[in-house]
Amino acid sequence: MKLPDIAEVARSSGMAASKLRFYEEKGLIAPVGRRGLKRLFDPGVLERLSLIALAQTAGFSLDEIGGMFGEDGRPRLDRAQLSAKADELDRTIKRLGALRDGLRHAAACPAPSHMECPTFQRLLKGAIAPGRTGTPARRRR
Structure with missing residues (x-):
């Protein structure tokens, strides 16, 4: 299985490579390796980026979004936090x-x-x- 590099992830996600590097700096995504100088990502990074984009659209901060992932990198959504954000959106x-x-x-x-x-x-x-x-x-x- 060929791992996508940062340019391929940028193209597939519609996000600029600079934004992906920023998310990497914030600890929201992480490359799994390199091919020369290019960062390589797990194919699941697109789902992770979708969750990040959805959470940002809902008004969560990047720090709050970072807390939505467990140590293993899998989503760990706090239902009370989601409900509170939905109430805020209603207001x-x-x-x-x-x-x-x-x-x-x-x-x-x-x-x-x-x-x-x-x-x-x-x-x-x-x-x-x-x-x-x-x-x-x-x-x-």
Whole structure:
């Protein structure tokens, strides 16, 4: 069985080789050998990369994702952690839905000015105080 090198894994996964090297630095994937200067990977690396991508899409950090694998490299998913993330996504969806509805209202609002629209005013207040209207606050970097 021929082991895929990093270029083949990059092509098959749609991920840049630099991203694969970064994941290797973070301990999320590991080559099983080398062919000359090229890293060689177990064919199961694509499934692992799929799990990493899914977890990132769900909002897990790379450190959290690293904890999703056992010492043997096999997935070890914490059901309570998955459930908590699903609950967090539900809250995000609710906040984004409220924001979407408010923006749709503002786009079609008959008020002479958006600043005269009570719904738009609630959106504005929610932009700096998300707890009052359920709209998301901007993340600070």
